[in-house]
């Protein structure tokens with residue numbers, strides 16, 4: 001086989017291959033297209049009239065050497081149009097105004113997935129501006145609705161761009177058949193802004209939204225309810241709910257332990273070592289020794305034992321398949337039980353639970369969660385750290401989109 005068949009540039013013929021002193025490879029080619037549509041009237045032009053000046057494009061490396069493609073684009077003349085304008089043929093493997101072939105640009109984008117612009121610059125010996133140019137040519141700064149045929153579960157969640165600051169960014173994502181996509185990055189988390197985006201979803205796609213998963217932030221819940229009305233269920237993510245009551249259990253336990261530290265002897269208190277860790281990881285995976293520590297702690301505080309029993313009971317409700325109605329009944333029974341216990345540790349959580357009972361219980365309809373959003377949040381957090389804080393919303397969208405969908409979008413193309 002002719003090695004030059006591997007060049008993978010359709011409708012071309014190799015004229016010459018040279019190696020320069022610094023080891024760079026230059027492949028001179030000729031394009032072999034037979035016609036080109038007139039840029040004015042669209043008619044297929046077959047009369048090649050002249051050639052344009054040389055184009056020198058970086059291509060995929062040959063045997064690890066920087067490789068360039070040189071070609072002269074053909075120009076075609078239209079005899080039907082006034083002034084007989086010429087049209088320059090741009091091959092499918094070259095995007096206008098780029099100094100790279102499309103294959104090389106795809107390679108750059110792949111290199112950029114889960115990496116940084118600076119790293120790619122060093123590895124490819126490119127300038128920062130060049131790499132950014134590739135990103136801008138291929139990755140749009142916002143969702144192209146035409147690229148999506150179905151939304152499935154829509155997730156709304158936020159991250160803060162700088163730790164400790166309240167500069168929130170809302171991430172809107174979706175998942176359909178296991179594939180997760182980024183739909184939007186919105187500066188802030190105000191209801192009005194979220195509504196603007198939700199309203200911008202084309203009608204046809206809006207109908208494909210199966211459920212909207214969010215945390216219990218009022219702005220998100222209300223934006224979703226107001227835009228989608230009663231047509232689509234809004235689910236408050238069960239893991240966000242669990243986080244809330246576990247946090248209250250945690251602080252209750254801390255309070256009890258602090259009390260016990262004052263009341264018990266050092267030797268007695270020492271027996272409770274590690275209780276926090278054991279209780280956090282949950283009952284099922286504790287060893288005998290760990291269970292002994294927990295029962296030692298509970299022997300000092302029956303209230304804490306009761307609080308943990310109730311917490312576990314609520315988790316079990318979420319772990320059981322049942323209808324929404326059944327779930328609401330169980331949750332109501334749980335609320336009564338908490339009240340009867342006279343425990344105050346769940347007070348704040350109970351308020352949220354009462355306020356959003358219906359949205360929380362919507363989980364039981366299809367058991368949708370926004371666990372996939374958490375995965376994206378993690379990607380965003382890593383991206384933020386990797387790139388020392390990306391503060392431009394458009395860049396954040398492009399890079400996050402590339403990290404989430406890059407392999408799916410580009411691996412297929414360059415692999416075949």
Ligand SMILES: [Zn+2]
Nearest residue numbers: 038041078081
């Ligand atoms: Zn024409």
